[in-house]
Each structure stands twice: as structure tokens, then as C-alpha cells.
Amino acid sequence: MKHLRAIAIKFIASLAVLYIILGGMYDMSFTNVFLISLVLGIASYVIGDLFLLPKTNNTIATLADFGLAFMIIWIVGESLTYGESLLLPSLISAAGIAVFEYFFHKYVSSNVMEEGGEQYQKANYRYQTEASEELYPVKPDVRSDENTEK
Incomplete structure (x- = not known):
């Protein structure tokens, strides 16, 4: 139930942000903004919030x-509309979504994630390399004088 509430919050907020930017500033239809919000909400919740x-x-x-x-x-x-390029509107919309996502991640980590999600945030990832004194092993049959024939 917590996940459904989080997905609903994410969808509604991204729909509002995208409709203000894409619909208000760049005259994109509500249907196109709705479809983009739906795809973005599901993909970013699975990849960004549950995995990363x-x-x-x-x-x-x-x-x-x-x-x-x-x-x-x-x-x-680009696949839903025709006309001019959506590079700049996509960049502005992604910045608006990123501002929302910063606060949404705080909500998800405190209210949605269980205790299993906190183990990664508190983990200390310090890796060490094991080293030894011997870089090349000494082979007694090659380097010693005892095994050489005269």
C-alpha cells in the first residue's frame, strides 16, 4: 500500500510539473503530457527509487x-508530437522533475522503504587491497646454487 501511495504522489506531482512546463510553456496537449508522466512515473520509481x-x-x-x-x-x-525539437523543453522539464525528486527521495526513504533499504545507506564501502612482500616467488631449482650441475 505504501508503494501505491508513493507512485500516486509521484505521478500527480510529475503530471503537474510537466503540464506547467510542457503544456503551459510549449503548448503540448494534456494527453501527451499524461502519457509522458505515466511512463516517467513508473520507470523512475522502479529504477530510481527502488533500485538506486x-x-x-x-x-x-x-x-x-x-x-x-x-x-x-x-x-x-518526440514520438508523440511533430514539429520543432523538444531538446530544450525536455531539459527544462527534467530539471523541474529533478527538483521534485530530491524531496520525494527523502519521503521514500523515510516512509516507504523498510529496514532493508537502510542497510545500504549506512554501509561503509571502503575497499582495501591485500599486498604481500613477495612480488615474484623464488623457485629453488632455478636460483639456488645447490641444484646447478657443474
Whole structure:
């Protein structure tokens, strides 16, 4: 039930942001904005909120959502509309979505994620390399004087 509520919040907020930017500033129809919001909401919730956010931090998940939103808005918008390029509107819309996503990730991590999601955020990923003194092993039959024939 928590996931459905989070998806509904994400969909409604992204629909509002995209309709203000794409519909108000660039005259895109409500149906096209609705379809883009639907695809973006489901894809970014699965990829950004359920997969990336528990394993990384809020900043990295927000940057990934920015890139994902830009690509989805641009590709789906280009396939639904005709006329001028949607590169700049997609970039502006993705920035608006990223601002919303920053605050939405805080909501998801505190209200939706269970205890399993917090283990990645508190993990300390310090990796060490094991080293030894011997870089090349000494072979007794090759380097010792005892095994040489005279």
C-alpha cells in the first residue's frame, strides 16, 4: 500500500510539473503530457527509487532521475508530437522533475522503504587491497646454487 501511495504522489506531482512546463510553456496537449508522466512515473520509481536510492545516496539518485527524465521526456515527446525539437523543453522539464525528486527521495526513504533499504545507506564501502612482500616467488631449482650441475 505504501508503494501505491508513493507512485500516486509521484505521478500527480510529475503530471503537474510537466503540464506547467510542457503544456503551459510549449503548448503540448494534456494527453501527451499524461502519457509522458505515466511512463516517467513508473520507470523512475522502479529504477530510481527502488533500485538506486537504497544503494546510493539522495544526490546520486536525483542525478540519475534527471538523466532518466530527460531521456524519457525527449524520446516519448518526440514520438508523440511533430514539429520543432523538444531538446530544450525536455531539459527544462527534467530539471523541474529533478527538483521534485530530491524531496520525494527523502519521503521514500523515510516512509516507504523498510529496514532493508537502510542497510545500504549506512554501509561503509571502503575497499582495501591485500599486498604481500613477495612480488615474484623464488623457485629453488632455478636460483639456488645447490641444484646447478657443474
